[in-house]
Amino acid sequence: MSRLIMNRRGLLKTGAAVGAGMAMPTVLTAGGHGYANAPTGSTVTLGFNVPQSGPYADEGADELRAYYLAVKHLNGEGDGGMMNTFSSKELQGTGILGRKVEYVTGDTQTKSDAARASAQSMIQKDGAVMITGGSSSGVAVAVQALCQEAGIIFMAGLTHSNDTTGKDKKANGFRHFFNSYMSGAALAPVLENAYGNDRVAYHLTADYNWGWTTQESVQAATEAKGWTTVANVLTPLTATDFSSYIAPVLNSGADVLVLNHYGGNMINSLTSAVQFGLRDKLVNDKNFEIVVPLYSRLMARGAGENVKGIYGSTNWHWSLQDEGSKAFVQSFGEEYGFPPSQAAHTVYCQTLLYADACERAGTHQPCAVVEALEGFDFDGLGNGPTHYRAEDHQCFKDVLVVRGKENPTSEFDLLEIVEVTPRAQVEYPADHPMFAGGALGNCNNG
């Protein structure tokens, strides 16, 4: 039997050797180029970190389809999709900076710790130069922070909480998707037109980051139009049966129910609300109404007929008739046989925007990419003229107010666009109180 004897000198030597070993990957990759995971060969690797299991797996699957399509287009295959309509003409179908685009995928499981672990693995083991994805604000905020520490660019996917580009914003992170404030700002005037300004709202809110900011935004926007809020009840994210939360609404004096729920929560709470006959009720001499601030076609499909006539907002919809949207729907539809979701659209855009920024910067170096994206104005990606604001890395563009379609003509035709709310109406100052509390900090090259 042997014994390990370690003296102080030995410990120091071993520690130095281990430290040098651990630093080796960074030294090797960052040494010559001054940034983490600098591509050296003929390829560049992107990391697609999406929920492949868990409650948002279908959205994650649609995001992956869009990523594959974006890679295909970047590498010069297929019809080019929105690269043909994108106002910037840097992308030529020759990869990024002449390197063929390759990718690795990770499963976030819609859990922050799992998402961080898979992003970490893609950065350290696979050498991903950019991480993108997510279908949850909690995940996006967690991965964004990790990318900031690692010196990697993070292009957020579907994340709607104000905090992603508010108190949790980071210099290495960018969001194309809209946010809770924008939903409130776009919805409130439409709701006022449809239901008047003398309404009493009752909010049911998912008890986590996204739910809180959405409730706060919608309440502020509707109260500015004259509505009052009678209650805001927080519901656990894990709740599956909302009947006991819906029942008290009946006798609360409210004539509007706002469901600050997403995904399975939204499907179940909306189903319960409709089953309890809320929409057939007459309260305060007005028809009782339901509002879903954040809509998704994939979720609308889950709620079935219950979405008919219900207002909400969305980042993008496949029925838009601008050239960019048509090109994307054509390309995606030909490839997969059905139209893309808003999640697919935003991640496709993010991939092109990242590639374009690299081309314009002439490098993958994160700080150069950040500089190229900050204040970038573009068009042709489906939402009209769009601006990536430098102060918080939030995209500003038109927002869609939609309504569940009364007479769908196909299984995809679930939502109709009621209004394309102009960008000016959903803009806000970077120091708006709902986004206060954080700082972008400095970009990190790793």
Add this chain to the structure above:
Amino acid sequence: MDAILLQVLNGIDKGSAYALIALGLTLIFGTLGVVNFAHGALFMLGAFVAVTVGKILDISKITIDPERLDFLGNPAKIRTPYVTEWFGDFGYWLIEWSVLVSVVVAIPVMVLIGIIMERGLIKHFYNRPHADQILVTFGLAIVLQNIIKAVYGANPIPQSAPDLLQGSVDFGVLVGMTKDTVIYPLWRLVYFIFSMVLIGGVFAFLRFTTFGMVVRAGMADRETVGLLGINIDRRFTIMFGVAAAVAGLAGVMYTPISPPNYPMGMDFLVLSFVVVVVGGMGSLPGAVLAGFLLGIIESFASMPLIKDAIAAIGLPAIDQIIIYLIAVIVLLVRPRGLMGKTGIMEE
């Protein structure tokens, strides 16, 4: 008063599902002595029998309509379900009443699944510690969940109740209260009545049939029944199938209440186990009583009035943990549960 009545009603429909799952769990535990953590998956499989029946009835003939265009601008494909082509109005009736058609289909399917599960896997764990049984059945539940996810996707799939049973009833008026104060979904009432009939049926089967008498005798003293020359194992296997069918039917009928998705069984399983423990391990009436009781208490804990009162004294919301709190209190006061018998799980 109306708010209290509403929460009682809410509690009984949730309690119906808990009671049906807990009843099956208790049947399996009482007969085979197995702690079956895959029982929630049987509830989920039942729901997906309804989804499958719905999809089968929706298999369609596709024709091209040059007058209409699809989302890509190509001539639209028009789908006409074969059942409506073949059977006319009866075909439409089958589609509309697909949930009830699924009940008929689910009985043999779930009994078969139960028997296969018992014969194929669980019988090998009869003489193993409860921890082994829990691990293997939990693993089985995860496998079943992932198979369903792979086939049907992760998003919930809505199922409609028949038109006749959709909408809501003014329960308040029925009990002499003001109009529009207690509105209750019709299908939830149907679910409650269905669960009562099912629970009554299981009890009657055990109480008034020879088969049931033998099973009850076997639950009380397996060895003696065996010594009388009765093949009690075969009857217990059939009871496993019956328990699977009860869970499956609970799942089928639940689909119009909440669109089914793959984790739904796990959501109910843990709570149903608490129900079994609170009711008393091995006690069928205890499982049913505790199911309704905990369903109602859980509903009350979700009331804004209660939530506000709890928040006012500085405590966090308890609506998701109330069942566990009650379980702790019941077990402290009555360690065998509400109607538990001496000797069960006490060795």
